[in-house]
Amino acid sequence: MSENLKFENIYCVGRNFVGHAKELGNNIPTSPLIFQKSNSAVNIKETIEIPSHKIIEHELEVVLLIGKEGVPKNHEEAHTYISGFSTGLDLTDRHLQTELKKKGMPWFASKTFKGSAIIDANFIHEYECPQEFYLMVNQKIRQEGNLKDMIFSFEDIILHLSKIVDFKKGDIIFTGTPEGVGALERGDQIEMGFNNYPPKKLVVI
DSSP: OOTTOOOOOEEEEESOBHHHHHHTTOOOOSSOEEEEEOGGGEEOSSEEOOOTTSOEEEOEEEEEEEOSOBOOOSHHHHHHTEEEEEEEEEOEEHHHHHHHHHTTOOSHHHHOSTTOEEEOOOOBOSSSOOSEEEEEETTEEEEEEEGGGBSSOHHHHHHHHHTTOOBOTTOEEEOOOOSOOEEOOTTOEEEEEETTSOOEEEEEO
16 A cells, blocks of 8 residues: 555445345345445554454455545546455444344444454555455355445446545445355454455454
8 A cells, every 4th residue: 555545535335245135134225325434443454453342243345445536427437436446344343233223223333433444455456356355264265255246336336426425535435245244253364355366364353
């Protein structure tokens, strides 16, 4: 990651893979389901710290880096706003999220605690994103994703967001998780990334 890169807004997409929506008993959305994490939730270190009194689940996602300011007008222009691709973990306090959903309240508190936006800061600066990505926990595959299984494409997401916000250089978009989410435990050895690219390795403490 460039030393001059500063992360701005952290946007996230929920239920963007059918398998994940079904595993949590949620309906399939007809438009991108957007929520946010605070900038202070970003963690680009090699460690993941989880609260001892909570069950924290991992959600593997492709992360987009926005490289310019403005509002795209169509799919072709939307793609030009992406300056890099990476992987990340949207950490979720699942019990709290379930309780908030039951009460009809926003998910914010279950999604944006300290260090809950894990990002591999070594973005791939290519025109197209690698198709397949994965998460291994203790040397066993926990999640596998393929871009073809996304309900909403990167361009769909960017255009949808552009109806709500103006983009800033350094904005981050978590684009949704495939099925296979699960709890993390202290001591877990994490590896995530794209097939055929150097992975990001972390340890849970």
